Amino acid sequence: MSDAVAAGLAAFVDERPPSSPEARHEAARRLLDVFALAVSSSPDHAVQVAHSLAEPRGTDDGVTIWGRDGRCDLLGAVLANGVGARYRDMNDAYFNRESLHPSDMVPALAGLAESRQASVGALLDAICVAYDVAVDMADTWRTSSRGADHVNLIRFGTVAGAARLLRLDPECTLQAFAIAASSGIATRQTRRGQLTMWKGWAAAEAGVAGLRAVAMAAAGAHGPTLAFTGDQGFQVLAVDEATWVEQWPFRGAGREHSRILDTHLKVYPVGYLGQAVAEVGLDLHRQLDGVPPVQATIRTYARAKQIMGDPEKWVPRSAETADHSLPYIAALALVHGRVDVDTVPRRWDDPAVTKLLAAVSVDVDEELTAGYPEQMPVRLEVTTEDGAQRAAEVRWPRGHARRPLPDDELARRGVQMLEPTFGARADDLVARILAHDEDQPAARLWQA
CATH class of the missing domain: 1.10.4100.10 (2-methylcitrate dehydratase PrpD)
Incomplete structure (x- = not known):
């Protein structure tokens, strides 16, 4: 048989x-x-x-x-x-x-x-x-x-x-x-x-x-x-x-x-569920002229939090944990304006990153969860030292099948x-x- x-x-x-x-x-x-x-x-x-x-x-x-x-x-x-x-x-x-x-x-x-x-x-x-x-x-x-x-x-x-x-x-x-x-x-x-x-x-x-x-x-x-x-x-x-x-x-x-x-x-060297977080974090870093916020909230779908938002991800002790941590990726992008092979594995003990990391929360959003897996949606909300608030959102990160990388960009990276x-x-x-x-x-x- x-x-x-x-x-x-x-x-x-x-x-x-x-x-x-x-x-x-x-x-x-x-x-x-x-x-x-x-x-x-x-x-x-x-x-x-x-x-x-x-x-x-x-x-x-x-x-x-x-x-x-x-x-x-x-x-x-x-x-x-x-x-x-x-x-x-x-x-x-x-x-x-x-x-x-x-x-x-x-x-x-x-x-x-x-x-x-x-x-x-x-x-x-x-x-x-x-x-x-x-x-x-x-x-x-x-x-x-x-x-x-x-x-x-x-x-x-x-x-x-x-x-x-x-x-x-x-x-x-x-x-x-x-x-x-x-x-x-x-x-x-x-x-x-x-x-x-x-x-x-x-x-x-x-x-x-x-x-x-x-x-x-x-x-x-x-x-x-x-x-x-x-x-x-x-x-x-x-x-x-x-x-x-x-x-x-x-x-x-x-x-x-x-x-x-x-x-x-992928565009960034982090877990795929963190691609959108990196993208919106870098966007907000530019909007804030490189001045880090004092608090940040990641709103995302349930699977993203399950895989990249469990408690250990707030205290990464290895490059492997860092690149699978939503709060770390957000803090890194907001503080340094870079999410790449030179920063992701090396900045998880950076004092400025760890300070903001402690003030990052990850919340499951029911509307965003309903969009997964057709979408990979993330909304990042930040509060600056003077109390001002900014937000950035993306439904499909760059590199997604709905937003493919062109050959010339892939060639330059190669x-x-x-x-x-x-x-x-x-x-x-x-x-x-x-x-x-x-x-x-x-x-x-x-x-x-």
């Missing part, structure tokens, strides 16, 4: 028509984003630890760690690139019943494409299929209420993209999904309380696990029957019962819309992040990725 969920996922991967040119271009934009982030974060300690685990390989059988010379083993490169891409918390996002950062799947698929000498077109199509599966899962399942982390969906999306890239037959893909569903559940404790470097590692490890499941299935291994729907399967252990499914409820294999087009890019490593070659790398000649080998996009 086969699992109907695994069978439906496998059939979708096999039958999905080629992704549209618009979707493939968006996949190239996400590749540029994670590549530039991984290269720019390579000096960070947590990323260096990931690099140290990779095993050196020759040029014929190795895979690139982005921004470094030499080659290493596939899974080592995937872990290193995945940690680098995720660690500064600036890659893309999606929200519905579950939230996730779907571009966490890109380093795994890029590494696999390089190892198999796959084309740019094949890689971009695989990325789109991976997004289709992971985003659809975020629409369907609620896992966080069961203590399961969203990176479980990254593991399944990676399986989908890898199976598509390798053109596995549906039975083999089914077995890969079954293995992935039965070989470990990532827990939500990763994102509770004071956060550690594992917040930036968990998704990269999920990508490794997805590739490992595909490799096992491709070699002939079979996963458990009823891996998703059995009485001790993934759904029972990791999914809210109200959102269980007996068969996978895709909108139909063959639908033209690609889910990558529904996801959002060049800025790549120049310290690649110098004058950064412009060519960025242009090459955005042009994405689909017939050339995928690795040509990131090998300077």
Whole structure:
């Protein structure tokens, strides 16, 4: 007996028509984003630890760690690139019943494409299929209420993209999904309380696990029957019962819309639910001519407070906690007028920031909650020392699918992040990725 969920996922991967040119271009934009982030974060300690685990390989059988010379083993490169891409918390996002950062799947698929000498077109199509599966899962399942982390969906999306890239037959893909569903559940404790470097590692490890499941299935291994729907399967252990499914409820294999087009890019290196807070905080900093207020109130939707407004977020003791703290992001923007990779991880003990942080409140607004997740609304109200009040509000932060970043802005950001490593070659790398000649080998996009 086969699992109907695994069978439906496998059939979708096999039958999905080629992704549209618009979707493939968006996949190239996400590749540029994670590549530039991984290269720019390579000096960070947590990323260096990931690099140290990779095993050196020759040029014929190795895979690139982005921004470094030499080659290493596939899974080592995937872990290193995945940690680098995720660690500064600036890659893309999606929200519905579950939230996730779907571009966490890109380093795994890029590494696999390089190892198999796959084309740019094949890689971009695989990325789109991976997004289709992971985003659809975020629409369907609620896992966080069961203590399961969203990176479980990254593991399944990676399986989908890898199976598509390798053109596995549906039975083999089914077995890969079954293995992935039965070989470990990532827990939500990763994102509770004071956060550690594992917040930036968990998704990269999920990508490794997805590739490992595909490799096992491709070699002939079979996963458990009823891996998703059995009485001790993934759904029972990791999914809210109200959102269980007996068969996978895709909108139909063959639908033209690609889910990558529904996801959002970040502008600031903070959790996505803090993007709007950073935007309105910087707006008010300009309105106040840089003079910090004495009190601030963030009005937002319930999920934003649940994830980024719990009590520990008023006393961040790590960069990982700081970039997931609504009150800290607001205080940083209002005091310093900057929310970037140089300020977010380093100013949580700044006296001026901590003084205002103590006077920031986060309130759930019922009207704003009703607008989520179609909107990501925030209203920031401040009071100055003379008692004057100002406010700023945004419904969709810049980078949201409703307010997408143009290619030229994404290109400038990419060049800025790549120049310290690649110098004058950064412009060519960025242009090459955005042009994405689909017939050339995928690795040509990131090998300077």
